[in-house]
Structure formats: C-alpha cells, structure tokens
Amino acid sequence: MxxxxxxxxxxxxxxxxxxxxxxxxxxxxxxxxxxxxxxxxxxxxxxxxxxxxxxxxxxxxxxxxxxxxxxxxxxxxxxxxxxxxxxxxxEDILRPDYLPSVLNGLKDGQKIRQYQGQAIDLILARRALLLGDDVGLGKTYTAAGLCLHPQALPAAVVMQTHLQTQWQEKIESFTHLKVHKIKGTKPYNLPAADVYLFKYSQLLGWIDTFGDGFFKTVIFDEIQELRRGTDSGKGQAAKVLSDAAIYKLGLSATPIYNYGAEIWNIIQFLDDLALGSLYDFLREWCIDDRRVKDPDALGSYLREQNLMLRRTKRDVGQQMPPINTIVEHIEADQKALKSVEELAKHLAIKATTGDFYSRGQAGRELDLMMRHTTGVSKALGVARYIRILLENDIPVLLMGWHRDVYCIWLDELADLNPAMYTGSESEKQKNDAVRRFVSGETNLFIMSLRSGAGLDGLQSRCSTVVFGELDWSPKVHEQIIGRLNREGQQEQITAIYLNTNEGSDPPMVEVLGIKQFQSTGIIDPGKQLETKFSDKSRIQALAEQFLSKRPKEFDLVV
Missing domain, CATH: 3.40.1170 (MutS, DNA mismatch repair protein, domain I)
Incomplete structure (x- = not known):
C-alpha cells in the first residue's frame, strides 16, 4: 500500500x-x-x-x-x-569523429572546419552557447556559419565599435549573406538583410525595437563587454534583445576579465536558468560577491550543461611554440614617484580609516593616481628598451594606457614613425594605423591595453608584444597576446613585461595572479597554472650589442 x-x-x-x-x-x-x-x-x-x-x-x-x-x-x-x-x-556532436551538417551559402573556396561545424550544430541543438575557443580559431567564421541556417535568420551581431567594418568584411568574404551595418542610435526602418551589425554603444537607443522577436539569433562578440550585467544601459538593451531571440551565442576566449563571479552576468544573456538567481549563485558557488570558491567545479558544470564550449589550438591541431614570457625590471624615475608621495599617503590613510563612501572614493583615486604615476615614471626606460628591439629591425606591439605615457614614448621614438591605435583615434585613423604597420611603413604599433579585442591581421607582421603598462585583468594581456598568436603567425611569440619594483606594479602583479587562478579554473577546468616559458637569451644579446654601441646613452639594466 x-x-x-x-x-x-x-x-x-x-x-x-x-x-x-x-x-x-x-x-x-x-x-x-x-x-x-x-x-x-x-x-x-x-x-x-x-x-x-x-x-x-x-x-x-x-x-x-x-x-x-x-x-x-x-x-x-x-x-x-x-x-x-x-x-x-x-554528446554525439562533441565526439571527435562527428560530421557536422553541410552548409549552403559559402563562397567558392571557403569551408567550415570540423570543430567550427561542431560548435554550429551545438548552438542549434542547445540554443544557447558560450564559445570560448582560443583567440585565432575562427569564432567569427563559426558565427557566420550559424547565420547560414534559415531558421537562424535574421541575426543580430553585437560587437565593439572598432570591429563593425571588420565583421562585415569577414562575413561578406566568406558567405553570400547580406549584411547591414546599423547607423547611429536612433531606430529607422531597416533594409532587407540577413545579418545586422550593432555596436554595443548603439544598443540602448534601439531597446524599444528588440522585444518583438524580429531577430531569431543574437551573437555577442567579445561578450565580456556585458560582464557588469544589466547595471548599464547597454546591458539592459542586450537582455531585451537576448530574451526575444531563439538562438543566443556569446563569443570570447576571455569571458572573465577579473573575478569568477562575473560569469553569472555573462551567462544571464545566454541561459538565465542555468545558474539560478544571483542570490543562489553567490550562496552555492562563491566565497563572497566576487570570488568563486571552486572554479574548476563551476567550469566543469558549464561544460556538462553544454552551455560552454572551448577548444585550444592544441585541441584542433594548431599547436604553436609556447609563449616566450619575459619579465624585465625598469628603473623608475624617483622624482615622479616622490612628487605624489604626500598625496598618496593622505589617500592611503583615508582609504583605510574613512567612512564607507570615503574609503571607496579614496581607494579609487589612489589607484588611478599611482597607475598614472608609475606609467610615467618608467616611460622613458620603456622607450629606451623598445629602441633596442626597433634598431634590430624587430616589429613591436607596444601596450600602454595613459595619454601622458604615450606622449613620452612618441617624443622619444618620434624618429621611428610609430603608428597609434588607442582610445583617441577615429575608426579611419585606426584602420590607417593597422595598414601602415602591416605594410611595413613602421615597425612600432602603440596600442591601448583595451583597444585591441577582435583586431586581426597583426600576426602577419609581428611576433613581439611589450607591455609598457599593466592592466588589472590578466585576460586583457591574454587577449593582446592572442592578436599575434593565431593562424598566419610564423614565429614564436615573445611577450615582454616591463615592470618596476615601485609604485602600482607590485600590487597589480599580485592581484593578477589571484584573478588568473579564478579564470583558469572556470575556462579550463582541471588545468593547473602553467610555468611560463622564458628565454631571455636573444633579448639579452640584443641589449648587450646595443649597449656596446651606446654605453653612455643607455643605463637600463636587462
């Protein structure tokens, strides 16, 4: 009974x-x-x-x-x-011997690779996917292949401002799809097209048009742009667009820029049932409101749910030599550091003893001031180090953040005719800078730390990236290295970090290690933090050669 x-x-x-x-x-x-x-x-x-x-x-x-x-x-x-x-x-789709669906609509000579076809069929089956393939494995082509399915059209692709033209060119060179670039932030009658390209900065203006389900597919390129969730206008608009779509695809090799809890915001735009409410997620998965207590377990769960798919170059047979990571210590200008010593002390005291609002405000001001001062204090040493490489005919991608730092570099290296790709140039100026560098008109490409996501083509010209300033996110560094470490690259990549033992660099290096641990577990569960390959012999030889010629002009120790 x-x-x-x-x-x-x-x-x-x-x-x-x-x-x-x-x-x-x-x-x-x-x-x-x-x-x-x-x-x-x-x-x-x-x-x-x-x-x-x-x-x-x-x-x-x-x-x-x-x-x-x-x-x-x-x-x-x-x-x-x-x-x-x-x-x-x-499960069958993800088997190594799986044969993806045949796609119609590709231009002659073009093809979808097997691993790209797997991702397309998985998104069609799952309807929501975070594609985290390594930089350079063709996530753009995977997205274009998805749009070849009639049930996925029309599609909306959302990207960073400087990538709208690049997306159009890639889709049109690869497929027969008709593409329309959205113009401005005020809605208008859209012309007939298969794929509509939005900039993240345009979304809020179009929010009232997104709820009708016109777009069957939404693709968020560099989806880490939405890591703050719906706290921003673009996030609110992106959620309306996503909720009304059938197929939702997020693209990013680096979806987590800072701490692991960012993944909740990212997943909300793809499948808002997968991780429960924010309260449940923080309670079950996190130590606090930022850190995930077991990143490997969370990463494994996302894969078990077929919500995240990530392949490395090794996985698809594109294994390249290990990144040659070199950390050099640059002598800082003590005058620059001392000039802010009293103010820094005042802010540090306020950041530890003031009320809640004052502590936060003082902490942010201290961070901004010390990062700026540290960048300026080592800018001259960085420029002199760069000259070693340039005078040995090595094309260099030089990364920075502050305008004052760029000015010092430009002044010191003016005779080398550098190209600029930062937050101050127009899209046309940026495209011209890429052209000059790739064509060989200049060997120096100065780029802002957060301006290069999605940029393609530099790998044909350059294999050396120098970080003259650091970013708070290790994934920003990884994204930049990935601009060079991709198909078409013929050389081993050398990534050089020029740090100083003073200012903001030491605490930033410590925090970067913590964040890297969080991200690695979620993105690559089970993968231990790898020992960096580092071979200074070539750079050391260049430096010694340079010093032998100019012993009085160069006092940098390498």
Missing part, C-alpha cells in the same frame, strides 16, 4: 505544469531542488512545459509520486524522452 502513496497532483494547465496539494515536507524539498521556486510560495507551483522541466519533474516524481491523468503522464514522459534524446545528440 505504501508504494501507491501520492504527494499531490500534477496537471498540465495550458503550457504550464501545475503542482498542487503538496505536503509541507515535499514543498520544502521541491524548493531545495528547484531554486527558482520562491521560498515564500505555498500551495501550488508552476513549471514551464519544456523538455528540461519534463525531465526534472519526472525525476522528482520518482521520489514523490503525484496523481496525474494518464494522457498527461504520457506527455510528461514524452518530454523526458525528448530531453534524453537531445542530450544524447549533443
């Missing part, structure tokens, strides 16, 4: 499963297993009639049987079986 006991009623009401007459102890268990059920709700509970909820409810009924009409019980079972079949299909 005990085996026939039931614990309530489950019926299909419209397109919702309705659970009623549930005893208190079963309701408690239900809320534990289904976190999206409000804790204060009593009496009856509703669930969507989709495959995943059919599977979950069927599983719950194994422990707590419910009264159900026979026909509806069969429908629940049918939904469960469809979920199991879908999961099995996604």
């Amino acid at each position: 005990a085996m026939n006991r039931t614990y309530g009623q489950l019926t299909l009401n419209g397109n919702k499963w309705l659970l009623q007459c549930v005893p208190p102890h079963v309701a408690i268990r239900l809320k534990q297993l289904f976190p999206r059920v409000p804790k204060h709700q009593i009496g009856s509970f509703e669930f969507p009639n989709d495959k995943q909820h059919c599977a979950d409810l069927s599983w719950f009924l194994q422990r707590y049987p419910m009264e159900m009409p026979k026909a509806q019980s069969d429908m629940l079972e049918s939904g469960r079986q469809a979920f199991v079949a879908e999961q099995s299909h996604m």
Whole structure:
C-alpha cells in the first residue's frame, strides 16, 4: 500500500505544469531542488512545459509520486524522452569523429572546419552557447556559419565599435549573406538583410525595437563587454534583445576579465536558468560577491550543461611554440614617484580609516593616481628598451594606457614613425594605423591595453608584444597576446613585461595572479597554472650589442 502513496497532483494547465496539494515536507524539498521556486510560495507551483522541466519533474516524481491523468503522464514522459534524446545528440556532436551538417551559402573556396561545424550544430541543438575557443580559431567564421541556417535568420551581431567594418568584411568574404551595418542610435526602418551589425554603444537607443522577436539569433562578440550585467544601459538593451531571440551565442576566449563571479552576468544573456538567481549563485558557488570558491567545479558544470564550449589550438591541431614570457625590471624615475608621495599617503590613510563612501572614493583615486604615476615614471626606460628591439629591425606591439605615457614614448621614438591605435583615434585613423604597420611603413604599433579585442591581421607582421603598462585583468594581456598568436603567425611569440619594483606594479602583479587562478579554473577546468616559458637569451644579446654601441646613452639594466 505504501508504494501507491501520492504527494499531490500534477496537471498540465495550458503550457504550464501545475503542482498542487503538496505536503509541507515535499514543498520544502521541491524548493531545495528547484531554486527558482520562491521560498515564500505555498500551495501550488508552476513549471514551464519544456523538455528540461519534463525531465526534472519526472525525476522528482520518482521520489514523490503525484496523481496525474494518464494522457498527461504520457506527455510528461514524452518530454523526458525528448530531453534524453537531445542530450544524447549533443554528446554525439562533441565526439571527435562527428560530421557536422553541410552548409549552403559559402563562397567558392571557403569551408567550415570540423570543430567550427561542431560548435554550429551545438548552438542549434542547445540554443544557447558560450564559445570560448582560443583567440585565432575562427569564432567569427563559426558565427557566420550559424547565420547560414534559415531558421537562424535574421541575426543580430553585437560587437565593439572598432570591429563593425571588420565583421562585415569577414562575413561578406566568406558567405553570400547580406549584411547591414546599423547607423547611429536612433531606430529607422531597416533594409532587407540577413545579418545586422550593432555596436554595443548603439544598443540602448534601439531597446524599444528588440522585444518583438524580429531577430531569431543574437551573437555577442567579445561578450565580456556585458560582464557588469544589466547595471548599464547597454546591458539592459542586450537582455531585451537576448530574451526575444531563439538562438543566443556569446563569443570570447576571455569571458572573465577579473573575478569568477562575473560569469553569472555573462551567462544571464545566454541561459538565465542555468545558474539560478544571483542570490543562489553567490550562496552555492562563491566565497563572497566576487570570488568563486571552486572554479574548476563551476567550469566543469558549464561544460556538462553544454552551455560552454572551448577548444585550444592544441585541441584542433594548431599547436604553436609556447609563449616566450619575459619579465624585465625598469628603473623608475624617483622624482615622479616622490612628487605624489604626500598625496598618496593622505589617500592611503583615508582609504583605510574613512567612512564607507570615503574609503571607496579614496581607494579609487589612489589607484588611478599611482597607475598614472608609475606609467610615467618608467616611460622613458620603456622607450629606451623598445629602441633596442626597433634598431634590430624587430616589429613591436607596444601596450600602454595613459595619454601622458604615450606622449613620452612618441617624443622619444618620434624618429621611428610609430603608428597609434588607442582610445583617441577615429575608426579611419585606426584602420590607417593597422595598414601602415602591416605594410611595413613602421615597425612600432602603440596600442591601448583595451583597444585591441577582435583586431586581426597583426600576426602577419609581428611576433613581439611589450607591455609598457599593466592592466588589472590578466585576460586583457591574454587577449593582446592572442592578436599575434593565431593562424598566419610564423614565429614564436615573445611577450615582454616591463615592470618596476615601485609604485602600482607590485600590487597589480599580485592581484593578477589571484584573478588568473579564478579564470583558469572556470575556462579550463582541471588545468593547473602553467610555468611560463622564458628565454631571455636573444633579448639579452640584443641589449648587450646595443649597449656596446651606446654605453653612455643607455643605463637600463636587462
């Protein structure tokens, strides 16, 4: 008799499963297993009639049987079986011998690679995917391939401001799709097209047009742009656009720029059921509101849910030599550091002893001031180091952040005709800077730390990147190195960090290590932080050669 006991009623009401007459102890268990059920709700509970909820409810009924009409019980079972079949299909897609769907609409001579085709078929099956493939593995082509499926059109692609033209050129060179670049932030009657290209900065102006489901697919390039969630206008607009779309694809080899909790905001734009509410996520996964307590476990979970797919160059047979990472110490200008010593001391005291608002404000001011001062204090040493490379005919990608630092570099290296790609140049000026560098008109390309995401083409010209200033995010550094470490690169990449033992560099290096640990676990679960390969012999030889020629003009120790 005990085996026939039931614990309530489950019926299909419209397109919702309705659970009623549930005893208190079963309701408690239900809320534990289904976190999206409000804790204060009593009496009856509703669930969507989709495959995943059919599977979950069927599983719950194994422990707590419910009264159900026979026909509806069969429908629940049918939904469960469809979920199991879908999961099995996604597992098949990810097998090494899987043959992706044949795509029509590619231009002659173009093709989708097997691993790119796997990602396309996975997004069609899962309808939501964070594609975290290594920089240079063709995430743009994967996105274009998705848009070749009629059920995915029309599609909206959202990218950083400087990449709109690059996206158009790649899609049109690869496919027969018709592309339209959105102009401005005021809505207008859109011309007929397959793919519409939005800048993140344009989204808010178009927010009122996104809710009608016109766009069947939304693709967020460099989706880390949305890591602050819906706190910003662009985030709110992106959520409306995403909620109305059928297929949702996020692209980024570096979705986490700082601490692990950023992943919750990212996933909300793709599948807002996967990680539960922010409260549940912080409670179950995090140490505090920033740090994930077990990054490897979270990364594994996202993969088990087929919500995240990431392949490295090694995975797809494009293994390249290890990055040659060199850390050099630059002597800082003591006058520059001493000039802010008193103010820094005042801000440091205020940041530790003031009220909540004052501490935050003082901390931010101290950070900005010390980063600026540190950059300026070592700028001359950085410029002299760069000259070693340039006078040995080595093309260099030089990374910085502050305008005053750029000015020192430009003054010291003016005779070498540097190209500039920072936050101050127009899109046309940036494109011209890329042209000059790639064509060989100059060997020096000065770029802002956060201006190069998505930029392609530099790998054909350069294999050496020098960080004259640091960013707070290790993934910014990784993105920049990835601009060079991609298909078409013929040389081993050398990444040189020019740090000083004073100012803001030491604490930044420490924080970068903590953030790298968080990100690596989620993006590459099970992968230990690798020992960096470092070979200074070539740079040392160049420096010694340079010093032998100019012993009085150059006092940098390398």
